Amino acid sequence: MTRDERRPVTIVVPIYDDLPGLERCIExxxxxxxxxxxxxxxxxxxxxxxxxIEARVLELVGDHDGFEYTRNPRNLGFVGNCNRAVLELDRTGNDVLLLNSDTVPLPGFLDEMTAVLASDDTIGVVCARSDNATIASFPYARRNPRANLSPRRTRELHGRTKYLLPRSTVSPVAMGFCFLIRREMIDRFGLFDERFSPGYGEENDFCLRINEQGFTSVLANRALVLHTGSTSFSGDRGPALRLEHERILLERYPFYAGAVALFLARHRDAVDVFADAFMPDDDVVRVALHLPEDLTDSVLASARATLAAAPVDVVVTVIVAKSQIRAARQAFPGAAIAVNGRPRQIFDVAVALGALTTFGQLTALNANAPRWILVDPVAHDLRWSHAVANHRAAAIDRIQRRFENQTTTWRSGEDLVALVRTAAATEIDVESLRARWLAVSDIAEATGLLVHRATVSLRRLTALSFGARNPRVVARIRAITGRGA
Structure with missing residues (x-):
């Protein structure tokens, strides 16, 4: 679709403070x-x-025909400012892009977003990918969560993978930093609910509101807009608003938390899940060493040998069940240890050391890395007594073998490290990875291993209310317990 064929867009940039960010955005x-x-x-x-700010904005745009500048008679807050601009001031009938003033849109972003919007009449909202946009962030999961994610890194990685991704991905909500709305949605449903004034959560409410009427929100995976973020509210006000408005969202849409969890667990493309592994930003090979449910002396010895053989450029994290964490810390003092689950970290290679016997272990393996090495998997004994006793582990083993990079028997830590290096140097097979991700995710959900609740507990609503009134207390508790925001 050419520019002449597509619908025009009014880009609304709400301005409050942060002059340097605004200058970058206008430029x-x-x-x-x-x-x-x-x-x-x-x-x-x-x-x-x-x-x-007004003087500088007028200097930047000069007499440029494409810009219109307006100043509110008084401060309306983000929600009120957007509503006034879209519902009162813009009379064009155009589709509308709400663009935060602390963003830097990259060339081609708008053509790509409008193409996605035009691809399906049921799409109501489109947002771009970004370096800082919660579930629209790219990459979402990191090989090294301790490293700073620079805009340059996001740009390079996005350039490497954007054409491996589907053009768009349906998501529960779109992020408000770069929020393209079909005009029909505004005409039918208005814009933001003033209950979310002055800001936070208003775009989520809008997306969920139109979704109840059959319209979707999507991520435009090939459009990139850099975003500073968190520049609107200082002190305790921002955290208090976030928590209070999250409570309102969950009261209105009790399924919202479950929808986000379902999106992260099943609906993202596999390339998106493992994007940070497609172009490593260091010379280190990062390994997830998955231990079986039964921590035998042989398993512990093999794990110790692997840790001892790993040089400084092979970083191994031992993955265990929650019930094993204390034993693992005693067995591997000084080693990095993580609990099975869906962490925000991914690895270059996952090694299953011994037979995995639960779907939980299989799901954790699936979420950890794009490449698998199986060491001493289930023995295929022809005796029926053995087959009956081990049928569940054998079923998991068959799934693993369908997608593994290599199956081997234990020899030594040095041999395993060499296999890990070879696997990490192997190009990721996108189609095989995608098939694996979907197959294991479907099994996990069909068997009830992953349950995405359609309700919200009174306990969570109460905790959000408390947090909104006492944001500093919540911050201290998270700091003590090591939980992120």
């Missing part, structure tokens, strides 16, 4: 927007430096 728009088709509406919400 990027000047470079990336075709003003013969689209226009920009800059809506100044009378922040603490309103006159300084």
């Amino acid at each position: 990027a728009l000047l470079d990336s927007v075709d003003f013969t088709t689209d226009r920009v509406l800059l809506a100044n919400d009378v922040g603490p430096r309103v006159d300084e």
Whole structure:
């Protein structure tokens, strides 16, 4: 679809403070927007430096025909500012892109987003990918969570993988930093609910509201917009608003938390899940060493030998069940140890050391790495007594073998490290990875291993209310327990 064929867009940039970010945003728009088709509406919400910001904005845009500038009579808050700009000031009938002033849109972003919007009449909202946008972040999971994710890294990785991804992915909500709305949605359903004023959660409410009427929100996987984030509210106000508005969302849409969990567990493309492994940003091979349910002396000895043989450029994390964490810490002092589950970290290679006998272990293996090595998997004994006693482990083994990179018997730690290096140097087979991700995810959900609840507990709602009133207490508790925000 050419620009002449697609619907035009009004880009609304709500302005409050953060002049440096706003300057970068306007400069990027000047470079990336075709003003013969689209226009920009800059809506100044009378922040603490309103006159300084106004003077600089007018200097930047000059007499450019593609920009319109407006200043509210008083501060309306983010929600009120967006509603006024879209519902009162913009009379074009265009589709609308709400673009945060702390973003840097990259060339081609708008053409790609509008193409996605035009691809299906049931799509109501589209958002871009970003370096800082919760579930729209790219990459979402990291090989090294301790490393800073730079905009340059996101740009390079996105360039490497964007054409391996589907053009778009349906998600429960779209992120408000870059929020393209079909005009029909605004005409039928309005825009943001003032209950979410001054901000946080309003875009989620909008997406869930239109979804109840049969319209979807999607991520445009090939559009990239960099985003600073968290510049609107200082002190305790931001955390308090987030928690209070999350409570309102969960009261209105009790399935919301389950929908996000389902999206992360099943609906993302496998390339998206493991994006950070497609182009490593260091010379280290990162390994998830999965231990079986039965920590025999032989398993412990093999794990110790692997840890001892790993040089500094092969970083091994031991993955165990929650019930094994204390025993693992005693057995492997000083080693990195993680609990089975779906952490925000991925690895280059996952090694199953011994037979995995539960679907939980299989799901954790699936979530950890794009490449698998199986060491001493289930023995295929022809005796029926053995087959009956081990039928569940054998079924899991058959699934593993369908997607493994190599199956081997234990020889030594040095041999296993050599196999890990070879596997890590092997190009990821995208189609095989995608088939594995979907197959194991479907099994986990069909068997009830992964349950995404359609209700919210009174306990969680109460905790959110408490947190909204006492954000510093919540922050201290998270710091003590090691839980992220």
